[in-house]
Every structure is written in C-alpha cells, then in structure tokens.
Amino acid sequence: MSLEKTHYDVAILSTGLTQSILSAALSKANLSVIHLDNNDYYADQWASLTLSEIDSWARSRYSKTGISHLDISYPSSSSPSPSTPPAPSSDIDEDHSPSSHQQHESPDGPPEEALKLDRHYALSLAPTLLASTGPSIDTLVKSNVASYATFRLLEHTAVFTSPETIERVPSSKEDIFKHKGLGLIDKRKLMRLLAYAASGDWEKPENRGQLEAIPFPRYLSEQHKLPPHLVRAVAYGVSLSSSSEESTLTALARARDHLRSTGRYGNSAYLVGQYGGAGELAQGYCRASAVHGGTFILAHKVKSLQRQGQEEGGEGEVAESVWSIEVQGLEERITANWVVASDEMLDELDDSPQTSRQEPPASDVGGIDVVRGILVLDRPIDFVETATEPESSYRVEAEDEEDGAKAPVKPKTPPETGLLVFPPNSLEEEGVDGGGGHSETIMALMMGEGTFSCPKGQYVFYLQTQIPSQSPRSAKEILSGAIQAILKLAGKSSPADPVPERDGEEENPTSKEEEVIPILQLVYRQKIASDGHTRKDERLFSVPFPPMSTSGPTSKTTPPTLADLPDLSTNQAERLFWQIVGEEQRSISERNASRRKKRRDPSEFQGRGGRGYDDGVQSEEETEEEEGVDFFG
Amino acid sequence: MSQPEQQAGAIAAAPPQKPFQTKLVLLGEAAVGKSSVVLRFVQNDFQENKEPTIGAAFLTQKCRLEDRLIKFEIWDTAGQERFHSLAPMYYRNAQASAVIYDVTKASSFEKAKSWVKELQRQANPNIVIALVGNKIDLLGRTESVEESTAQGEEDDETATATPEAGASSSLRAVPKDEAEAYAKESGLLFFETSAKTGEGVVEVFTEIAKKIPIDLHLARSAAAATAGGGSGAGRTGAGAQSGGVDLNSGGESRGRDACSC
Numbered sequence: 001m002s003l004e005k006t007h008y009d010v011a012i013l014s015t016g017l018t019q020s021i022l023s024a025a026l027s028k029a030n031l032s033v034i035h036l037d038n039n040d041y042y043a044d045q046w047a048s049l050t051l052s053e054i055d056s057w058a059r060s061r062y063s064k065t066g067i068s069h070l071d072i073s074y075p076s077s078s079s080p081s082p083s084t085p086p087a088p089s090s091d092i093d094e095d096h097s098p099s100s101h102q103q104h105e106s107p108d109g110p111p112e113e114a115l116k117l118d119r120h121y122a123l124s125l126a127p128t129l130l131a132s133t134g135p136s137i138d139t140l141v142k143s144n145v146a147s148y149a150t151f152r153l154l155e156h157t158a159v160f161t162s163p164e165t166i167e168r169v170p171s172s173k174e175d176i177f178k179h180k181g182l183g184l185i186d187k188r189k190l191m192r193l194l195a196y197a198a199s200g201d202w203e204k205p206e207n208r209g210q211l212e213a214i215p216f217p218r219y220l221s222e223q224h225k226l227p228p229h230l231v232r233a234v235a236y237g238v239s240l241s242s243s244s245e246e247s248t249l250t251a252l253a254r255a256r257d258h259l260r261s262t263g264r265y266g267n268s269a270y271l272v273g274q275y276g277g278a279g280e281l282a283q284g285y286c287r288a289s290a291v292h293g294g295t296f297i298l299a300h301k302v303k304s305l306q307r308q309g310q311e312e313g314g315e316g317e318v319a320e321s322v323w324s325i326e327v328q329g330l331e332e333r334i335t336a337n338w339v340v341a342s343d344e345m346l347d348e349l350d351d352s353p354q355t356s357r358q359e360p361p362a363s364d365v366g367g368i369d370v371v372r373g374i375l376v377l378d379r380p381i382d383f384v385e386t387a388t389e390p391e392s393s394y395r396v397e398a399e400d401e402e403d404g405a406k407a408p409v410k411p412k413t414p415p416e417t418g419l420l421v422f423p424p425n426s427l428e429e430e431g432v433d434g435g436g437g438h439s440e441t442i443m444a445l446m447m448g449e450g451t452f453s454c455p456k457g458q459y460v461f462y463l464q465t466q467i468p469s470q471s472p473r474s475a476k477e478i479l480s481g482a483i484q485a486i487l488k489l490a491g492k493s494s495p496a497d498p499v500p501e502r503d504g505e506e507e508n509p510t511s512k513e514e515e516v517i518p519i520l521q522l523v524y525r526q527k528i529a530s531d532g533h534t535r536k537d538e539r540l541f542s543v544p545f546p547p548m549s550t551s552g553p554t555s556k557t558t559p560p561t562l563a564d565l566p567d568l569s570t571n572q573a574e575r576l577f578w579q580i581v582g583e584e585q586r587s588i589s590e591r592n593a594s595r596r597k598k599r600r601d602p603s604e605f606q607g608r609g610g611r612g613y614d615d616g617v618q619s620e621e622e623t624e625e626e627e628g629v630d631f632f633g
Numbered sequence: 634m635s636q637p638e639q640q641a642g643a644i645a646a647a648p649p650q651k652p653f654q655t656k657l658v659l660l661g662e663a664a665v666g667k668s669s670v671v672l673r674f675v676q677n678d679f680q681e682n683k684e685p686t687i688g689a690a691f692l693t694q695k696c697r698l699e700d701r702l703i704k705f706e707i708w709d710t711a712g713q714e715r716f717h718s719l720a721p722m723y724y725r726n727a728q729a730s731a732v733i734y735d736v737t738k739a740s741s742f743e744k745a746k747s748w749v750k751e752l753q754r755q756a757n758p759n760i761v762i763a764l765v766g767n768k769i770d771l772l773g774r775t776e777s778v779e780e781s782t783a784q785g786e787e788d789d790e791t792a793t794a795t796p797e798a799g800a801s802s803s804l805r806a807v808p809k810d811e812a813e814a815y816a817k818e819s820g821l822l823f824f825e826t827s828a829k830t831g832e833g834v835v836e837v838f839t840e841i842a843k844k845i846p847i848d849l850h851l852a853r854s855a856a857a858a859t860a861g862g863g864s865g866a867g868r869t870g871a872g873a874q875s876g877g878v879d880l881n882s883g884g885e886s887r888g889r890d891a892c893s894c
Contacts, residue, residue: 150877151877152878280722297718298717
C-alpha cells in the first residue's frame, strides 16, 4: 500500500474524539490531513468496543501507563460461587513484566454465550452525557456529523439515598410543577433557586467572590433553605457536583447549563449517543474528515516521529523543518508541518521526540485519578418503579400495596437510559457491604439495548468517580459500595429478558429480590493528565485524555463529569484548530491559489462551511455558506 | 439481467407517500468507479477523469417499485477503504451494499470478494449484496458479449479511474461466468455495468430494491417504535421511531421551552 502523497499539512496520531473533531475541521478548512492510529478500531481512548475487544483492551492495559488497578472479571460465567475471587488488588502499574499479568486475573475470557453476541456490544471507554446545548452539540449539528449518529434522551435521573431507595430528581420547571411529593413551599424555593441560576446574576463580579468560596450544598441549605433531600437532588442530580466541596460558582454554572439544555430535545438536559456514544461520534468526525479529503490509516503502528530539515524547499516557502513519521507497513515516510498526537501514542513510539517527555511527573502530588467501572447486567434498575419522589418518604417495599398508584400511567417498558448519582459518603451511612463508601460523588450511567450498547435484555452500567492519585485504594474497593448497591437495586426488577413463566402468585417484582451477578465487571483507575492540551514543541501537540477544563477556578482540579467530556473535547479541538490554522493562514492562502479547488456537492453540504478564513480563493465558493455556519461556534 | 418493468430513477412528482428509507453502502477497491456508478444512478451523469471522491457524505435517490417508494441513502467510502479503515459506523444498519470491481482488473475482483466477507462479518445478517462488475465500456466491442479471456493476473495497467483516451479497449480480466458463479454461490445479486454509458446501472438499484425485505423492516421498526427500542432497521427512520432524537430537529424549538425562566 502506498500513499498518493507523502506530505501533509497536519498529521494526527490517534483517532480520539478531540483529534477526530480537529481532523474534520482541518480537512473542511482545506488543510491536508493524514490521520493515523495504532489500533484497528476508531476513537482510541474514547472507543466503543465489543466484548472481545474490551477484553483484549483490558489485558493489554495492565502494562500501560496511566491505567492502574485494573480488574476484569466475568462473574456470571465463572465458578458457581457467585462471589468473585478476592482479587489481589495489587498495584498493576508496578510490574511491567508481561508474564505476571495473567496472574492478576482470572484467565477466563468472556463467556461463550456473550461472545456469540459480541458485535452487539458497544462498551464505551469514555461514557458521556451530551448536553443538549453547548459547543459539542453545536459542532455536531454544524458539521453534519449529527446525521451519522443516533441519540436518545436521558430518561431518568435519580439520587441514591439508601440501599433501598433512590429519589427521582425533578430537573425542570415541568417536573417541579407536576411533582406530587413536593410541598408548595419547597416548590417555591426550588423555583426561586432555578430562576436565580438562570438569571446569571450570580455571575456578576460583586457576587462571584463570595459564591466561589462557599460549597454548593451549604449554599443551598443556608441561602435557599432547601431541605436536605432537595439539596442532594440539586447539587448532585442537577449540577452533577463531583464533591460536597464544589464551589457554588461552578455548580450554578452547571445548573444554568442544565436548565438551558432541558427542553431542547425533550424533557431532559442530556442525550446519550447510541452505539457507545463518544466512540461513534469520533467515527462520524473521522468520516467527515475523510469526506473532505482526509486520509485515514488505522492499525498501522506509528514507529517514529522526528524533526527533519525540509528537503524540497518549494518556491517561495520558507525553508523550515517538518515532522517525519515512520509508519509500520508503509514504504515511505510521511512528512507533516504539524503533528497532533495523544500522550499514549507518543509514549509508544520507538523513539520519542527529544522535546516530548521533558516535564517530570511532578504534578503527581496533587494529581487525580478517574476511577471507572463497567458493569453488564441482565436487568436494569427500574427507575420508574424503584424511585421514589423526594419527600414521599415511603420506601420501595411500601409500594407493594399501592400497585395502582403510579403504574397504570406508564407503559410497561423497561427504562433504557438512566443516571444514578451516589452523593459523597452516601454509601457508608447504611453500612453497605464492605464499607465501600467513597467521599466523592459516584455517577452510574445505565444504558440498555435501545442504546445499542449491548444485546437485548442486557444493561450496561458505567460508573465513574475520582480519587487523589496518591490514594492507595484500588478501583474495586472504591467502587464496590456503588456496585453492590446497583446489584441490589437491579435485583428488585425482573430480568429484562422476558421470562414467560412468571409465577403468578407474586404479583409484584419487587418482592422477589434476586441476587444479580454481573456478566462483565471491569474497574480501573486512570490518571488524569495535567490540564489543557500540551504543546510539546513548536509544531507538536499532545492531547491529554480525558480533556480538562482550562478555564474556571484553578485552585482545585476537578475531573470532568460525564456531561462535561464532550464539550471539553470540542473546546480542546477548537483551540488546536485555531492555533494551527492561525499560524498556517498566511502560507495557506498563498498555497491555495495554486491548489485545485475542492470538489463539493452543494446539495449535500449546503450551509455547513468550514471556518472560511479570508483567503479570496475560498470565498467565491463559500459565499452561500458564510452566514454564521462555522464549524466551530 | 432481466429488464425491470419498473421505471427507476428520479421521480419528479410522487404521490405524497412516505418513502422507505434504505441505507446502501458502496464498497470496492479504489478507482473501480464506485462514485461513478452512483453518479450515473443519481444524476444520470458521468465525469471522465473523476478525481477520488471528496465532499459528499451520502447521496440520496428515490426509486419507485410497484406501489412503493424507496429512498436510497447511498454512502460512499470517502477513501477510508484504502487502508482498511472503514469504521463500523459505515456498515451500521446498511440494508444493502453494492460491491464494485473493475472487469478489466483482476485484483479488484479479489478485493471485492474480501469486501463481501467483511460485509458478512460486520453488517446486518440479512443485508442485500450486489456484486457489480463495472467498466464494461472499456472492453472491445467484439468482446462485450461473452468471452472468457485468459485468466487475468496479467495487467494492472488500467488501475486508475480514468479511461485513457487511447486505451479504450482493454482486455477483460474477470470472466463474467466466473464472477457470476461466485455471486450465485455466495447469494449475491450480480451485474455488469458501465457507469460511462449507463448500461446496467439502474438495474442494479432496482433489483436491490426488489430484494430488500421491506415489509420485514417496516414491521420491525414498527415493533421498535412501540417497544421503545429497536433492532436497527433503517438508520434514520428507525432512529427517530425508536425513541431516538434527531439533533437537527431541535434547533427551532429552542427557546420555546428551553429555559425555565
């Protein structure tokens, strides 16, 4: 295989979401892009993988930097004893010898029956909620990538209150009005709070300082006199605060975004992407890039990246050095003016550019790890049946009698999507098994068959929280409380696979609690890189994963929530885009004069122009697209 | 190749009927004329020296079949086939595929076979696959009937999309009966076409349309709509029906109910 040409404006290494958005934007802006990935799947750290793929991903990650405490098991298929073997929560990071990896883990792969449906799984390495407004959705729509992907609304949000109860979160005006369990006074308080969040008064300089200093939950109870259950619902269910210390300023901004998003596509602020979400979006952006001329090479290892003096000093062009890239299986070396990579792909180079690993891992001291978990179960948490509304104090068991109270209105379809939030320390109080509590918020996103994340009758739960990097706790330990709680809650609902013979005596599924055993359980810790994208060299960027917000209060790094990721990634891509395009602008406008115009089918791409920086040549064919339809808002 | 009774092609004034939307993916080695075949079908046009595909996400064309209106959403590879970098998304929910090769280039036929395998692995199990030998206009006039020329590892000279002016009669490198036999044994539809002259192109799409189990797909997406979850018929259609959200539709309602206050 050989390339049509070997020099490109930009070489992108890794097809992560940020890189893919950037790729599409650059191609659209008429820069030549070559996009490489070592993996044979798209989206790199954002990928959606099948069961067998995630199994080999996990096995290959034991030795990867950035990932630690990884533990994968298939409890439902392993020995009859349901309890998973007490996993040696050894710090996997510490030993790199491949031989010892196997010892950590059950050597068993995924169960046979599950493998038969392997392609029905789209398990995301970067589960995300997509806010209905914001840079991410705008870019999806403007780039037309939205038409490649499919989405669902997040149907339910609930806050965990005890091993027996979850409380549904009223998150919109409509919800609050309709809420039977809320007293009039509470309703008024809530409305006032939401109005304030939406007003933006809190953003005024005279308020900022004060709000910055006060933790949100305290603010809610002191200033707005909200009762504890509403504090919980607002702080963790609406603002998705990751800890009880989150500043009011940050949380109000989230609440405002939440309110703005609610109603755009339905009664929820968030969408979930089907087929695993982010990985699918990355594929869509990559396709958009290809459609505009980007060249894609997957499953070829990038071996080396070096600076090289420009050989063909073209007419008029400043003789400058270029990046020279050696790719396994390609005869020619690829050259590029710019390189945008991922930390991981730079790490895996046989040689690393001299400049790349300069910064010592000093940031470790205050560093944070994301703790992730993926559970696949054979039944959902039934948010409709299980959840109580705040204030209605009865527990789930109490619902037995009042079968008719809520049930008749709702069609009896299991929920497809739901977000269950475990507020900080909510798991310790009731002494959940193993004392597996956690002092930060744990989010659990449930996705069912209708999201095309898993086969019919199964449900994927993505868990996410954070922990200081120095903490010795294993991912399993940190998440165990939440996992136990999910298994217990799921035990209240019947298996989603319709079992035709349901013993008729028991009229309520709640009463036949069963032990639920996960089909897959994967947990790990993932180091968060320092903030922003890192400029490694004049024309070499490395995109950290997960993306971090660069603005906002810098006093504390808080890792992105599920809902922040897509926007942060989009912003990351946009910043890189402008840096590259800004500097290329001059030379491009010269080069463009001689470059053939891009072929374009106006019927397909009407109104979806790339950022038309003024270069005379383009403007004549893009006039119709000029009206504020830039790739990036 | 039986001549279809139905007239396919652009339909100017169709009765107000909701067309059945079908995703069709193109596959085949670079420069076999994938885009040209589609361009002929969609716009009844042919461009000499067409450059590698750039700029079109997918093209659409409606096609009437008896009392049904079928809307093809035709996806081009956008060059991502070159290094085997087609994303799973590409195959997702495709109900039909046209695997195209160049009758004057044996290697493109081998490649077509591997794409068929890939489809059988990645795509819907009941996807309709058509194997299409393109560029029959390049064969000498005498030859165009039926001729099994020498087996063709011989020449790869005509590997570009562009029929050079002088070389308008090349040798057939893929015997028709061989390709037809392969198609038959693999359960594929089989056609030979010329995007340049238009020969056989419309038939490809009408025959595909006939073979798509529309009723099954409709039943499925109806079921999906009521069940609130789909098994993936018709990407766009079913997406909307099975609780999916169309992002492009939300734009206008923005502001109406977007903010609580």
